[in-house]
Amino acid sequence: xxxxxxxxxxxxAPRGPSCRSEASLAPARARVAVGHWEVGHGAPRLxxxxxxxxxxxxxxxxxxxxxxxxxxxxxxxxxxFVRQLSAGHYSILPxxxxxxxxxxxxxxxxxxxxxxxxxxxPAMHPAELWxxxxxxxxxxxxxxRLTDRKGSENALGMTHEEVFAQLASEISSYKQLPxxxxxxxxxxxxxPRPKSGVLRVREFTMKDSYSLDLTQDGLDAQFDRHHAxxxxxxxxxxxxxxxxxxxxGAMGGSDSIEFMxxxxxxxxxxxxxxxxxxxxxxxxxxxxxxxxxxxxxxxDTERFATPGIRTIAGxxxxxxxxxxxxxxxxxxxxxxxxxxxxxxxxxDHALQEQKLQDVTGGIDIRPAQADEIxxxxxxxxxxxxxxxxxxHPIIADQALAGRRGMVTGANEDDWHLRNVDIERDxxxxxxxxxxxxxxxxxxxxxxxELELWKGIEVGHIFxxxxxxxxxxxxxxxxxxxxxxxxxxGSYGIGxxxxxxAIVEASHDxxxxxxxxxVAPYHVIVTLLRQxxxxxxxxxxxxxxxxxxxxxxxxxxxxxxxxxVKFADAELIGVPYRVTIGPRGLASGLAEFTTRSTMExxxxxLDAVSDHLP
RNA sequence: CGGGACGUGGCGCAGCUUGGCAGCGCGCAGCGUUCGGGACGCUGAGGUCGUGGGUUCAAAUCCCACCGUCCCGACCA
Numbered sequence: 001x002x003x004x005x006x007x008x009x010x011x012x013a014p015r016g017p018s019c020r021s022e023a024s025l026a027p028a029r030a031r032v033a034v035g036h037w038e039v040g041h042g043a044p045r046l047x048x049x050x051x052x053x054x055x056x057x058x059x060x061x062x063x064x065x066x067x068x069x070x071x072x073x074x075x076x077x078x079x080x081f082v083r084q085l086s087a088g089h090y091s092i093l094p095x096x097x098x099x100x101x102x103x104x105x106x107x108x109x110x111x112x113x114x115x116x117x118x119x120x121x122p123a124m125h126p127a128e129l130w131x132x133x134x135x136x137x138x139x140x141x142x143x144x145r146l147t148d149r150k151g152s153e154n155a156l157g158m159t160h161e162e163v164f165a166q167l168a169s170e171i172s173s174y175k176q177l178p179x180x181x182x183x184x185x186x187x188x189x190x191x192p193r194p195k196s197g198v199l200r201v202r203e204f205t206m207k208d209s210y211s212l213d214l215t216q217d218g219l220d221a222q223f224d225r226h227h228a229x230x231x232x233x234x235x236x237x238x239x240x241x242x243x244x245x246x247x248x249g250a251m252g253g254s255d256s257i258e259f260m261x262x263x264x265x266x267x268x269x270x271x272x273x274x275x276x277x278x279x280x281x282x283x284x285x286x287x288x289x290x291x292x293x294x295x296x297x298x299x300d301t302e303r304f305a306t307p308g309i310r311t312i313a314g315x316x317x318x319x320x321x322x323x324x325x326x327x328x329x330x331x332x333x334x335x336x337x338x339x340x341x342x343x344x345x346x347x348d349h350a351l352q353e354q355k356l357q358d359v360t361g362g363i364d365i366r367p368a369q370a371d372e373i374x375x376x377x378x379x380x381x382x383x384x385x386x387x388x389x390x391x392h393p394i395i396a397d398q399a400l401a402g403r404r405g406m407v408t409g410a411n412e413d414d415w416h417l418r419n420v421d422i423e424r425d426x427x428x429x430x431x432x433x434x435x436x437x438x439x440x441x442x443x444x445x446x447x448x449e450l451e452l453w454k455g456i457e458v459g460h461i462f463x464x465x466x467x468x469x470x471x472x473x474x475x476x477x478x479x480x481x482x483x484x485x486x487x488x489g490s491y492g493i494g495x496x497x498x499x500x501a502i503v504e505a506s507h508d509x510x511x512x513x514x515x516x517x518v519a520p521y522h523v524i525v526t527l528l529r530q531x532x533x534x535x536x537x538x539x540x541x542x543x544x545x546x547x548x549x550x551x552x553x554x555x556x557x558x559x560x561x562x563x564v565k566f567a568d569a570e571l572i573g574v575p576y577r578v579t580i581g582p583r584g585l586a587s588g589l590a591e592f593t594t595r596s597t598m599e600x601x602x603x604x605l606d607a608v609s610d611h612l613p
Numbered sequence: 614c615g616g617g618a619c620g621u622g623g624c625g626c627a628g629c630u631u632g633g634c635a636g637c638g639c640g641c642a643g644c645g646u647u648c649g650g651g652a653c654g655c656u657g658a659g660g661u662c663g664u665g666g667g668u669u670c671a672a673a674u675c676c677c678a679c680c681g682u683c684c685c686g687a688c689c690a
Binding site: 059061062063064065066067068069084086087141142158159189191192193195200246247250256258267338401461462490492528529530531560561562563565566567579581582583591 | 614619623624625626639640647648649650651652681682683685686687688689690
């Protein structure tokens with residue numbers, strides 16, 4: 001049995017002998033509603049209030065929905081936590097909302113705990129604001145834009161640096177700093193491809209905080225406090241969120257740390273060392289490159305015919321003595337904001353495009369097309385090289401520094417050059433780390449073996465600097481009367497994504513296993529034999545007592561067979577189940593089942609709360 | 614944006630090749646039997662077959678266009 005109709009307003013308890021239960025429940029509910037809603041820092045429990053399943057809208061599905069690949073997608077759908085409205089837009093159902101509220105409150109608890117002040121900013125922003133920061137153009141198609149009746153352009157906020165920085169322009173003295181501002185708001189991003197249920201969507205809730213400081217030291221301190229708060233937050237979510245070095249991407253900024261939950265449903269690759277604590281996003285990760293023995297001196301470069309050869313492997317096969325892959329220069333061509341740019345990698349190394357974007361500061365980066373390359377260089381990919389090229393910028397990966405005796409394309413199809421001495425023969429404009437790390441390589445820190453795994457980004461903190469405060473005029477005077485732009489930091493956590501990450505990390509074949517602090521209910525009281533007055537009475541009493549004690553309790557009072565109730569309880573993932581049936585009740589006993597282990601013990605009915613956290 | 618698949622009661626699907634009463638399982642409603650791991654019987658309710666156009670006596674089925682959804686890739690605070 002699964003789909004339950006929502007009760008109409010004022011509808012009474014289900015049929016059956018429940019007058020007594022209503023009487024006993026009423027005072028408990030009223031007290032819970034006012035007594036447990038407000039939660040201070042370090043509150044032991046985040047209680048909401050109880051519910052009878054017979055009146056709840058918990059549309060569980062008996063079968064797996066089609067079109068749901070990721071475990072979190074499948075389970076959140078099947079267990080009745082979310083429903084899809086359209087691609088990238090999900091309705092959060094009551095169970096999901098309870099989890100989200102708990103996530104929300106844990107976040108507020110911890111951010112308030114480091115001095116955060118909560119705001120609520122508009123989701124829709126005037127275009128001018130984004131034009132001022134330059135991001136009206138930078139954000140491109142990823143920003144939802146709309147025109148109002150007056151013809152004014154607007155955007156749906158993807159993030160709120162601009163709005164907060166504009167508010168910060170009202171601060172004029174160092175005496176008002178530092179500040180920590182945050183909000184929990186809906187963000188809109190026109191993702192080209194929403195996927196994996198609630199993991200990658202176009203409309204989602206984010207906690208975004210912004211630190212405002214006079215000095216770099218102040219920023220560092222707030223950054224570190226956030227780092228610690230995030231570790232506490234994800235700890236309370238019950239997930240292992242690994243903090244990794246990251247690229248700050250299009251946001252600019254320096255230090256950047258992402259919090260990643262390991263999952264194959266994730267979309268980021270993370271590199272970790274097996275023997276030390278080095279860990280980084282693949283977009284940023286480095287590794288130790290073995291030194292290649294080069295000749296001290298090489299003769300002048302020399303053309304040689306390479307008919308039909310277009311690949312690193314082909315050249316290495318054809319000329320094994322001179323053109324091993326680590327002796328070749330791979331020349332890639334990119335258009336970086338329209339500038340035709342040569343990018344050189346060692347033949348056996350791969351380019352990490354995000355690194356290229358980070359070092360060039362480019363916004364629009366794409367590989368050049370064959371015809372564009374032929375027009376500029378006179379040859380097609382497979383025969384390209386940078387020797388003698390002076391009219392285009394050349395960026396080289398640092399693994400090529402100082403190399404001699406290299407082979408590269410001659411910018412003429414079917415011809416290559418040998419004896420290339422990079423410093424001597426190529427006008428490298430910029431050296432940088434551009435190489436993508438592979439699994440099994442040696443850690444740059446201690447030489448340990450690097451591992452690659454997929455993760456879900458649930459949080460990201462980074463140091464913004466003064467970019468937004470400068471454009472928005474958030475300038476303060478220090479104690480000497482000198483003006484300084486406020487130094488900002490930016491810190492985000494995705495709420496629904498966190499909910500999905502928790503499910504990814506905590507489920508089994510039967511369903512979700514909610515960690516205690518984020519569980520929609522702490523306990524489910526499962527009644528067997530709905531017709532048995534004694535069972536109903538005992539259930540009502542336990543429900544009232546536990547609710548009274550501050551637990552979130554779901555009373556499964558549905559007239560269903562036991563198998564259905566057990567299966568549903570496991571599916572929605574309530575941490576503890578208390579089963580009351582006529583068999584045990586005769587001797588005052590109930591069954592107590594722990595969802596995570598599925599262990600069941602018999603305990604006295606009046607001792608249930610002794611077994612709860 | 615490129616490649617692939619799909620769109621038929623709430624969910625999962627068949628029917629389309631070969632045009633002719635819109636079906637099945639689950640779920641839902643009523644009655645009865647049952648009741649500690651997704652019961653059973655009987656009786657019912659529920660569908661613009663994604664949308665628009667075309668072909669035809671007749672379209673879920675054939676043709677065209679569009680829309681939507683999912684998967685892979687590109688993309689991506």
